[in-house]
Amino acid sequence: MLSENWRLEMTQSRNRIRIEHSSQVRAEDVEDVGRSYRFEHLALPLVLRDLYFSKGDPGPGDRVPQFDLPIVGGGRFRSGDLARTGPTLLIFGSATCPVTDNAAPGLTELCTRFGDRVRFVMVNVREAHPGEEFPQPGTIEGKKADAERLRDLHGFDFEVAVDDVDGGLHRALGPKPNSAYIIATDGTILFRAQWANDTKALAAALSAVVAGEAPRPAKRGGVIKPMLRMLRNIAPALDRAGTGAWADMWRVAPLLAALALAFKALGLRPPKTPGRSSGGRGLSRRRLRGATGARDHPRHRGEDAEQRFEPPVPHGARPGLRQPGVEEVGVSR
Numbered sequence: 001m002l003s004e005n006w007r008l009e010m011t012q013s014r015n016r017i018r019i020e021h022s023s024q025v026r027a028e029d030v031e032d033v034g035r036s037y038r039f040e041h042l043a044l045p046l047v048l049r050d051l052y053f054s055k056g057d058p059g060p061g062d063r064v065p066q067f068d069l070p071i072v073g074g075g076r077f078r079s080g081d082l083a084r085t086g087p088t089l090l091i092f093g094s095a096t097c098p099v100t101d102n103a104a105p106g107l108t109e110l111c112t113r114f115g116d117r118v119r120f121v122m123v124n125v126r127e128a129h130p131g132e133e134f135p136q137p138g139t140i141e142g143k144k145a146d147a148e149r150l151r152d153l154h155g156f157d158f159e160v161a162v163d164d165v166d167g168g169l170h171r172a173l174g175p176k177p178n179s180a181y182i183i184a185t186d187g188t189i190l191f192r193a194q195w196a197n198d199t200k201a202l203a204a205a206l207s208a209v210v211a212g213e214a215p216r217p218a219k220r221g222g223v224i225k226p227m228l229r230m231l232r233n234i235a236p237a238l239d240r241a242g243t244g245a246w247a248d249m250w251r252v253a254p255l256l257a258a259l260a261l262a263f264k265a266l267g268l269r270p271p272k273t274p275g276r277s278s279g280g281r282g283l284s285r286r287r288l289r290g291a292t293g294a295r296d297h298p299r300h301r302g303e304d305a306e307q308r309f310e311p312p313v314p315h316g317a318r319p320g321l322r323q324p325g326v327e328e329v330g331v332s333r
Contacts, residue, residue, distance in 0.1 A: 034166035037175070038126060038136045042248040050176055051223050053194065057174030060218035063187045064090075065172045069123065069161040072147050077121050077161040083185045087209050088119040091180045091196045092170055095150040096241040097128035098233035099178040099197050099226060101270065104154040106199030111158050114206045118182075120158035124150050125170040128177045129249065133242030140165055153240075182209055191215040195226035232270045234260035 039046060058064065069077045082088060091107065093100035111120045124147035130136040137143040144162050151160040163169050173181065182191040182205055191205040198220055205215035234256060238245040249257040263269070 033171070037167045037171060038138065038165065040130060040136055041244070042129060042252050044252050047252055053174050053176070053192075053221070058172070058189060059192050060189050060215075062189050064181070064183055064189060065169070067169045069163060069169065070144070071121075072124075072144065072151055072160045072162065075159070077123070077159065079187055082183060082187055085119050086117070086185060087190070088121060088183045089114075089180060089202070089206065090183055091120075091122045091178070092125050092173075092176065093122050093150065093178050093196065094125055094127045095146060095153055096130065096134045096237050096245065097177045098230045098237040099195055100128075100150075101154075101233040101237055102230035103178055103195070103197035103199070104156070105271075106197060106202070107158075108154070108156070110199065110202060110206060113203070114210060115158060117210045118206055122150070122156060122158065122160045123163050123169065124160060125163050125175070125177075126167055127241070129238055129241045129245040131238070131241030131243055131245035133240065134245075137165065182206065182215065191218055191220075193220040194222070195220075197226055197229050198222075231259055232263055232268055235264035236269060 053059070064079060066079045067077070068079070071077055089110075091103070093103070107120070107122075114120075124143065127134050127136050127146065134146065134149075137146055140162070143165055147160050147162045150156075167175060173179070176194060178196045180193040180196040180202060181189050184190050190209060191202075193201055193205075196202070201220040205220075208215045234249075238249060238260065246257070249260070
């Protein structure tokens, strides 16, 4: 009897050790993923991964994971609110991303056209080119501060939300620096653009959605045209990032660094837009259009709009699909 009890205790002890070890490994894995996501210096593998989506990355017909993110200035951006707030254009971006810089004027123009029928939300993610002035944030407070600077930099009059420090939502959708998604009221992705500076493609997709039609095509990718569009934006973004950003660019992508320096030397900078500011909010679209702006629409105040749009699920959609292993992502208040 004593021998049997001893064996039982030993078995239970081994099981506890296995469980504790497994939990420790999972915690270490999560921590490693977070550190990898919050890179301090640009690396070539990161640049190459930005050029394409993987087969497993969510796309049209898939559902976004559950999320709950704070919005700069107050409020929340929640997956649970999509049914009430209507279709949403979600854009990832950062203050040191040249493509985000290049996309900003087009996004402002699109919000002017569609902002009363589609919710526009920029989600601030990791810095694309961290430097002394914009180091990679290691705390949620730092990330919120960067999100506010992103909003002020471009004079965005639509909502800017803040992903968690480890990029929970960003990583769940495939962490590209400036991708964009049109999301239906049930959380289904209707359209995915690899680069948000593809204004024409976004405009066509948004036009289809507000007309109650499925966007055709439902995906937009490519590398050459988006890269050509943002060449003038590289130098300003690297200058803004501060010491270290230029050195990383010369080390990882010397041709782009040389082109950026040439554009800077020739004075070929991005055209100024009314909503753009180097410091404060600048002349926002609200001041241009009067007292009522995109954020004053009922759907952005968290109230029910008089007219609700229910875009169709695209052909071949899998509305019940969820990404395996993806839990709710978000940050504390």
